[in-house]
Amino acid sequence: MLNQNANRQGVNRHTRNRALTGRVFNIQRYSIHDGEGIRTLVFLKGCPLACLWCSNPESQKAGPELGFIRSACKGDDGCDAPCVAACPEDAITLNVEGIPIIDRERCTACGECVEPCLEDALKIVGKQMSVAQVMDEVEKDRPFYRRSGGGMTLGGGDPLMQHQFSRALLEEAQDAGIHTALETGAYLPWDDFEPLLHHLDQLYVDLKHRDDAQHRKLTGQSNTLILSNLSRLLAVMDPKDVVIRLPLIPGCNDSTENILESARFVAEQGYKQIELMPYHTFGVSKYPQYGMEYPLAELAPQSAEDLARLRQLVGRFGLTEISAQA
Ligand code: SF4
Ligand code: SF4
Numbered sequence: 436m437l438n439q440n441a442n443r444q445g446v447n448r449h450t451r452n453r454a455l456t457g458r459v460f461n462i463q464r465y466s467i468h469d470g471e472g473i474r475t476l477v478f479l480k481g482c483p484l485a486c487l488w489c490s491n492p493e494s495q496k497a498g499p500e501l502g503f504i505r506s507a508c509k510g511d512d513g514c515d516a517p518c519v520a521a522c523p524e525d526a527i528t529l530n531v532e533g534i535p536i537i538d539r540e541r542c543t544a545c546g547e548c549v550e551p552c553l554e555d556a557l558k559i560v561g562k563q564m565s566v567a568q569v570m571d572e573v574e575k576d577r578p579f580y581r582r583s584g585g586g587m588t589l590g591g592g593d594p595l596m597q598h599q600f601s602r603a604l605l606e607e608a609q610d611a612g613i614h615t616a617l618e619t620g621a622y623l624p625w626d627d628f629e630p631l632l633h634h635l636d637q638l639y640v641d642l643k644h645r646d647d648a649q650h651r652k653l654t655g656q657s658n659t660l661i662l663s664n665l666s667r668l669l670a671v672m673d674p675k676d677v678v679i680r681l682p683l684i685p686g687c688n689d690s691t692e693n694i695l696e697s698a699r700f701v702a703e704q705g706y707k708q709i710e711l712m713p714y715h716t717f718g719v720s721k722y723p724q725y726g727m728e729y730p731l732a733e734l735a736p737q738s739a740e741d742l743a744r745l746r747q748l749v750g751r752f753g754l755t756e757i758s759a760q761a
Pocket of ligand 1: 544
């Protein structure tokens, strides 16, 4: 009888989980980053932070957004701009060259303008999907997971913004025997965060700045909740399954003092693994697509010598430095 009840509860949970929906902005297959082996990366919309260097600006808002790819648009080269008439909100006008200008205040991201554009210059980012739909995608690569030790990684945005959806995805993957990983900034009250940890094989947590005032300046939020979560995490997870990541943004958080203070804090909590993430500009070209401006001036990435020096600093605390991923 006890077994029957447990089975029934398991089936009910599975049914509930699979029906749950969340906002996904990308599913990337065959990745060799962000976890063991070959992985399917599921990127969820929404982030509680707004890091100045964000490489996924389209992920920050929780809702769907319209992206406009200027280089694909033929408004100045023969296109009659059917996008303008398609918009029920009058959110698109044309500049003197015939190129659309999108009024982001008016745009509701309804997507009506996307199909009329034959050049694929318009797209909606952020699709409502059920756990069942995401898992169908993830399951497609099961043979690769088996051979490589890979699995599913949740990223974003920050998957904790949709923590119930994330938890359901992790539970379903775990029940299906698929390795699970999650990347996060750990900005969520512990009582909501902790249940997810029981369904994770690997966890990557960013620490953006050790100093609270600087953290607020760079991300828009205090680091108090993040540090508090970091001080509790190892009560639930094994240190070998957690990597603390330090994004290195030139002139913002890569000072000797901040790297030393961050590494000291990480080591004091009992973590063993740290990853230094060199600065890159991969996401800069995406900003104009969403009517945004990249808030940092062009910054030169750290030199090999700078990185070697920073690696030496974290080495002082007995932390294993995981190689940064391209
Ligand atoms: S997404 Fe909808 S509201 Fe926004 S510009 Fe296109 S048609 Fe207009
Ligand atoms: S329909 Fe497409 S290609 Fe034509 S003007 Fe609009 S966005 Fe540009």
